[in-house]
Each structure stands twice: as structure tokens, then as C-alpha cells.
Amino acid sequence: MNSLAKPRGWEKFFWPLLAAGLLLALWHYSVLWTATKVFPSPLSVEKGLAELLRKHVLWSDIGDSLRRVALGFGMAAIVGIPLGLMLGWYPALNQVLNPVLQILRPISPIAWIPVAIIFFGIGDRAAVFLIFLGSFFPIVVACVSGVSNVPAIFRRAGRNFGLSPTQILARVIFPAALPQILIGLRIALGVAWLVVVAAEMIAVDSGLGYLVIDSRNSGKRYDLVVAAMLMIGLIGLALDFGFRRLETIRSVRWGFRHES
């Protein structure tokens, strides 16, 4: 629409590769020009990545991070979705609980770290708790607004067809709110991925976040730092991409604008 002509097939690969190539070249040469001893060039990052893979550190760290995210995010979804639906469904309940949620929500999950350590000590459970906190609030908020945005005519139609309140919730409200709930889950997963790295830097001694901070602290191995960052980016991208696939499922696709 905006550009003059429709891009051709080859351009789909050409332009991204060109941009990535230029960025790598810029990085490589600025490391050479500034003659820095500490900051790694793309080549040494690649070597660092290979080293991590050889020592099998990388896989176990990735596994640890993913496990914590899965547990924390999963628990947040299991608790948060029903709670959010209930709050959206019963405005009176929402009125009572909402202020508490609004006060707790803006407290950065990172700020809970000391409290998490008292409750759970240093270890997996503290990290899982932090991820739970980080993803719980976005999920609840998305469910509440998803339910309250369901047009009243849908509810009336449901009642008209003689559905019981539970049936309306399951067969009308939930599907109608699903697109918004999915958006909330995706945001929550992004937050979870952000929090896990922070939590691993402070509260535990394994995982990708620990890899970043440990590579720096023990011997200024900045090639490993950047390699770990790259992995964090790639895995985060993969998680987001996986979640976007959910949005293309037929029964929720109506809720997303797909044409640009």
C-alpha cells in the first residue's frame, strides 16, 4: 500500500539478510576499530556458543530456565484464568477484589525477591514464585476485561437459547473472551521470560540469567555473556512465535486483525 510496488518473492529473504549482515559487519568492525579487549566480536561469540554447547552447560541452563517459566506461568494460568473469569462474571466480587489487585499489580516482581527468599530460600521455588507473580496479574486483568467486553447481546442470546449460567460461561463467555485472554497470556509469557532472567541473576545459581551474570563475574568472559543473551533472545522469540500460532487457530482468529 505505502511503497511503490509490491515486493517480490526474493526480497522476502534478501532484505532481512542484508540488514543482519550489515549489523554483524558493523559490530565486527567496530570491535576491530576500537581495539577493545573485553567486548567480543561476532566470531568470538560464535566460538563461545560452541564452547557452551560442548560443555553441555547450555542445554542444562536452558532446561532450568524453561522449567521455571513453565511451572510459574502454568500455575499463574491455572489460578489466574478462573479467577479472572469469575471476577469478570460477578462485578460485585470484582468491586471488592479489584483494589487489592490494583495495589499489588504495579509492584515489580523483582521487588518480591527478598520476600521470595524468606518464603522459599534460594532455589527453584523462589524463582518459580517470582515468575508466578509476574505473569499472574496480566492474566487476571486480561480475563476480567475480556469477559466484561463480551457484548451483552451474546449473553442475552445465550439466555434466550435456555443455557444455564455455567453453560453460558463455558459456551458463550469463554469463547467470546478467548482472543483477549490469549493476548493476555502472551503478554504474561513475555513478562515471565523477562522475570526469569532477573530472578536467575539474583536468586538461584543455574539457568540462562545465571549464565550471563556468572560469565561476567568469573573471568569477564563477555563472549559467553553475549552468547547467552543471544540464546535468551532466540528462545523468547520461539516462545512468542509458538504463542502466535495459537492465535491463528480457527475458533479464535476472528478476534485478531490479520490483514494489514
Add this chain to the structure above:
Amino acid sequence: MTAIEQEKRSRSLSLSTRLRPIAFIVALLVLWQIAVSRHPDQLLPGPLGVIRALAELLRHGLLPKYVVASLFRVTWGFALAAVLAVPLGLTIGWYRRCEMAFNPLVQIFRPISPLAWIPIAILWFGVGDPSAIFLIFVGCFFPLLLTAMSAVHNIPAVYINVGRNFGLSTAQFVYRVLYPAVVPQLIIGSRITLGIAWLVVVAAEMIAVNSGLGFLIIDARNAGNRYDLVIAGMVIIGTIGLLLDLGMRSLERVKLFRWSYSGD
């Protein structure tokens, strides 16, 4: 629901329904106090302890100092990111080939937790304010860039055609069609991004600097397990986060921008 209906509803609410949430909060606080007083050997303070801690922070003048330090970092990091990311995102979003080129790169950088940049921030900027500002900048830059890109995409073609039809110059077009059309989405994006900035500043202050609310929390814990100060710090963080969010929301209600929120 329109604003008028909402207003009517809230006015018609009886006093007792309005008091209910407050009663609920008070009940929670009382339960907390009772639970704490039953276990006196616990490290966690009760609500009264937290209030005493807040008073102590105020008396030592630490509270305003730390709040200002945190807000200073957030403001700079966010402002720098907005100044760079918004024009860049609008440009990239407008030119399709440009977007094809940069989108994959942005997508890889975005999910890198800003905190993972901490070692690099310290390497480049040392321990101190610039380091924290850089982290907040990184945390805000990519969300804002993506918001700006998608805002350009979502401009209805009709508006662009009208702009072309009336023979506007490029500058006029940007100022009179493009900019007003993207502002509502940019405001929503900024609100979310400001939330991220507030999250990042706390984490950054725990690791990379020696002042601010994040530092208050980690320092209170490390130096003598002063958990009353920890919770007081959390309360302040929550309150300021809430105020920031409310401030951005009130921007959404400015008449000039409100057009896209009145769902049609």
C-alpha cells in the same frame, strides 16, 4: 458502556457497597497483623511495622531521595527511547521493504530481557546512573519501536487516501494525518512500556547502582535483614507504579486522542 452510564451506576451505588473493598483491605491487613504477632520469631513485619519503617525512611530523608533517583532514571531512559524509537518505528512501518529488513532483527532483540544487558551496561557505562538509564532505554526501546511500527500499519487506508486526495505535502501529511492517526496507539504502547520501565529500574537498581528504591530493598535485606524496610520499599514501588499508570490513563482520556477509544 458509555461514561455516562458508568457515572450513573457509580452514583447509584449505596455507601455500603462502596465500603466493601475498603473493608476487605482492612480485613486483609488485620489478618496479616494477627498472623505476624502469632509468630514473633518471623522475619516478616506486620502492617504496623511497615508503617513505622516508612516513617523511619521519611525521617532520615531517604525516601524522597530514593524516589527521585528512581524516577530520574526512568524518565531519562524512557524519554531517550521514545525520542529514538517512535520516529524510527514510524519510518520503518511506513516503508514495506524497510520493515522486511528490520523486523527479524527487532524480533530477536526484543525478547532479550533488559536485565541480561546488565553486564554490558556495566562494561560500557560502569556502575552508576548511565548504566541504569541504558538498561531502561533498552527495555523501552523495542516495545516502543514495535508499537510505532504496528500503529502505522493499522492506519485505515481511507485516511491515507483522503490525505493524498487533498494534495498535502509530505510534511503536512505526517503532521495532519499520520501523527493524529497513530497517537492513540502510541499512548497505549507507552503506558505498557512505562510499566516495563518501572519493573526494569527496580531490578537495575538491585544490581547496578547504589541508590533508588530497588537498592533500598536489596540493601535493607542484605544489611541486617530489615524486612520492614523491604516491605515499605515494595509499598512505595507499588504506589508509584500505580500513579504512573493512572497518569498515562488520564492521557488516554484527552478529548483529542479519545476517538479510537470510543469503540464504534
Add this chain to the structure above:
Amino acid sequence: MEHVSMVFDRDGKSVPVLDDINLDVSEEEFICLVGPSGCGKSTLLNLMGGFLSPTSGSITIDGEAVHGPDPRRILVFQERGVFPWLTVAGNIGFGLSKLSRAEREERITHYVQLVRLQGFEQTYPSDLSGGMKQRLQVARALAVNPDILYLDEPFGALDSVTRLIMRGELLRIWQAERRTIIFVTHDIDEAVQLADRVVVLSSRPAKIENILTIDIPHPRNISSRRYLELRDDLLSKIGLAYTV
């Protein structure tokens, strides 16, 4: 002003949309384009407005070829064409930035009155009804004093009573400020009530099937014999049955 032949196909996939359209429009004429939905009426309008360029053939207005959009020819869109971030006055003044402030105010007042939106100058479009929004779009178009007005099913989204009123309003406005109007519609009655000439397009690829001159002077009596004759004539030319 004359419109010359144009053949058109799309996106390299070579879907012929318009096939050798020849049409002459004279100044201050009211033309209605009718045809089955999806036949390319809107494409034709976009070509004439300069938003698209024809694959072959050419469009000339006053001896000058059309290259790109131009404020001398304003397109009024189906709906959502008004800017939601501007007030009624702001929308009408949208194309008038080159004028002095006083002149702009004067024009805005004039066109607010012409489309009967007095009292709504500072209202935002979200608080206007569908008919008011379309009147506003027409006012914004007229305010820049264009030679030609293209209307792309402007009343398509309105209910039938409002449409009837809007037709009357459009005719009134047209008689007050004579412009060339090219009006796309799929509504036969609308065409017969409004147009000097009705151009009937065939289904895709669209060709001009017929051009029907409506020789009833305004205001038209929509139950007169001549009106019904012309209406039946048009229906049969499109190939529709007389009874439902």
C-alpha cells in the same frame, strides 16, 4: 472533459476488471454508475480519482491526463472517511490550510450551513449519526472547491429513510453549487432519482452496457409514469425481473 478507453488488469495475475471503458462526461453533469456488486465500479472511480493508474488507456480531464490524486477531484468514501481526531469544523477545514484564517473560517461556516450541521461545529465525528458523517464528508470535499466530486456508494451504510433524505440533500447541494458529480451506487432507485445519465456496467470484466439518459427535471416525482418507465427500463437493462 472526456474519459478515454482503458483496459485494466491486476497484480500480474491478470484479472481483467475493466474492459475498454469509454465515457465522456460534460461539465456539471450528474452521472450515476450502476452495476452488479464487485464489477469494478469502485475501481473505475479510483482510476478517475488517480489513486490507481490504468493498465492501458488514459483518462483526461479538461485535456490534462490524470496522474495521481489531486484536490481538484475529491473522492467521498463509503464510510469512515472523516477524521475521528478532528471536529466537524476541523474536518471541513482539512483541505483549506493554504487559505488565510478569516477566509477559512468563512468557508467552514458556509459549508456547515450548506450541509446543515449548524451547532455541531465543535462536535467530534464519534458523536454524529451516519448521515451526518456523510454530509460532513461531502462538505469537506466541497470546501476545497473541486471541479469533480466522486462519490463511492456514499449512502451504502445508511438506513433507507436516511438514504432518501440524503439524496434530497445531495440534490439540493448540487443545485446550490454546480459540480460534476460521478456517483457509484448499486441502488437502481438512487440512480434514477439523482442522475442526468445512468451508466450501466456489466459484471466483471466490466464493460459499459448501456447509457440511459434520465430526462425528468428536478424535483422528480417518483411515482410519475415517466419515472416508472425509466426505472423499469433500467431494471431490464441490468437483467432483473420485475417482480419479487
